[in-house]
Amino acid sequence: MGLPVLGILTLYLNDNGALEERPIYQRMTLAGKKIGLDVFVFTPSDVNYKQNRIHAHVYNTATKSWSRKWSSFPHMIYDRCRIQRSHRFEQLLHFRKQYGHLTFLNRVLRNKWTVYKTMRKDERFRANLPHTRMYESQKDLTDMIRKYPLVYLKPINGTGGRGILRIEKNQDGTYLIQGRDQSRRIISPVRVPLSALHSRLASWNLKGNRYLVQQGIQLKLSNGRVHDYRMLVQKNGSGAWEVTGCAGRIGAPRSITSNLHGGGEAVTMKALLERWIGKEDSIEKIMRTAEELGVQTSSFLEQSYGRLCELALDLAIDRKGHIWLLEVNPKPAREVFIQAGEKETYRRAIEKPLEYALWLYNQKKLRKEKAATREETNPDT
Template sequence: MKKIGKKSSGIRYSRYVMSKMRKTKAVEAKASLRQYVPTTKRMTHDTLKQMLAQHKMIYIKPDIGMFGNGVIRVEQTEAVAGKEKENIVEPLYRYQSGVKVRKFKTFDEMYTSIIKLTKNRPYLTQKGIHLLKHKGNRFDLRVMVQQTPTRAWETTGVIGRVAHPSKIVTNFHNGGTLKSVETLLRSYLPISQRKGYVRKLQGLGQQVAQAIHARYKGVKEIGVDVALDHELHPWILEVNTSPDPYIFQRLSDKSIFYKMRRYARAYNRPVKKS
């Protein structure tokens, strides 16, 4: 059953937005956020081919989906064929879905395989971000933003998600490991800069919440999935309007989860402590 938010005017708004593309468009509508959104388009034969040629590594994901299910990493590499002085550089293609990697000599062969895998469901193609790593495994961050009891937006937590060694997604429900953001930033920022950087992420989360809420008035909470590149530039990979606060119980500071639960109860979302 869909959760519905109600305004004093009597107008009822849906609390959840399922389409990733619709949420991306809402974020991009705020000019100051566009620098943080990787190029994202609806997947077709042409958009996939063009973006792969431009970026060499992209992700494709279902427009509607959860927990990283259905996400595929696609890459275009090059191989040299021929004899001396007659070398010809030829593109090679590969994709990874789950733990399985498949390789192809032509784009069309790969595309045919991808279409069989996606079963013609609506998919998006997104510029790939080469994630930072923790002990050799890729990680990203989940930024939790909620409406307070006074209806202001507050970033209530930031947590890191480290991918399983053999997988391309970081989701906890897909084998990922949860770490504090301070632990993950330790190798990339001196202690004097970490708190300021986390405050920047918190502010980014609040801006995203405001952008989503401007278009979708029923939204009460969001989880922003943020990738960090090697220059520590944050990239908004995805926005979840039904984020799971449970993962924040894994942090040593339990007050973070308790605040999330208190705010969630204020807008009538039950959160049970497991």
């Protein structure tokens, strides 16, 4: 009898067949082999729907090379597909509809607005959620900038800091607009009066592109660079949620976001809190509270949307030490930990989904065995 098989579901980045996280998949294949789990990678376009077979990407750990191999469907699927505007994403939607009955480690999480509204219903999280509104008309932005001196405009499905705008009220009554375009390029900052604000933003088509308006938290360090924290919460080999790690991120100069892809840098959470908060006893309390929030959030969202295996939480911590949940990412990268020098956390971040997959497989196998035993014991029931 062969080993249990985990199929990593991803999307090609382009029509030339490039895979985004191939180095990560290599490490996962090697780590899976050590615990008795076979791993292969595939995309929806690699599936033969008539034969229910997959033309999989397989990494050979001995020769350190990739090859293609026709395989039957895996026992479990680890969905790493991120949203992209392409026909490849349409293929993904078709695949999920066709094979939604299979065992997925992680179901689809909803968009930022739906997640926000869901979490707002639970009083445990309300104090940690920045006030957020869907942009449906100019009034939504006007109301928010009158209430808060700083707001962010975010695409409802955006990732990696693309298309985000920061609007801050100046002492002279004008508004400073900063941000990044859809290619993550930093746009030139501009100051405008309130009367010209909406016309200046017209080219962004905020309603058509489905934007959110979010209360901003002041997060500039003494050098003027913004910062936040990326927390990774994962299921372990016993099926329980736990925090794998949390690292600080410092944005590039002139950047309104801290994303590493946008030129940001990573440091340990403790080192960044020492710069920002200073007090040792306060730092320890903040870190404990953040971990509790991370586990509670992950457990709650799983109850709300179905099985999940990992989530990344983007956290902001203000000068008073209050923790704000800015965003939840269901397809987290792990590079923040290696860049922060936390090699052990990075290793665990790669291994945990595999350990959880094996646990899930064994649980399913155990249930089948128990059902078969009951049937043998009570053949007439």
